[in-house]
Amino acid sequence: MEFGPDDDIEPDAPTPPYKQLAGILKARIRRGDWKPNRPIASEARLVDEFGLSRPTVRRAIRVLVDEGVLFVVPQRGTYVAEHPDSA
Template sequence: MPDDEIDYESPLPPYRQIADVVIGEIERGELRPNRPIPSEATMIQRWGVARDTVRRAVRYLREQGYAYTVPQRGTYVADRSE
């Protein structure tokens, strides 16, 4: 299944599927440390999901240490090399 499609038959919820794709992009170096992750609008358009789903995915990325948020600035890829 392409990375930009949600598998609604999967036991993994859509927000986790999105987060897993972004994690893969981070681990492959496609998204670099201390650079912004794609915007909410970009992710909504890419996956055709609700804003809340994207926000849950971003929250999961933060909780797992893959991203951090700077108030009034945005969410960025965390530097996990340390």
């Protein structure tokens, strides 16, 4: 399923919320909201924006890290990979 950068999370959709969020974040990267080697929004901000729990947001971020779209720098934040090929 394809998600747009301005989509909302649909709690009753067949796609789990963390996958919806991962798709939305990828769409925002494709749109250019966050450039390579620049941080994305904080977990707290994503929790507030989408009304999700912190574990759900972390799971979405983990999916994108595993795909090579994002990388995490401990004590600094989550950043867009240099070449987010999967985005």
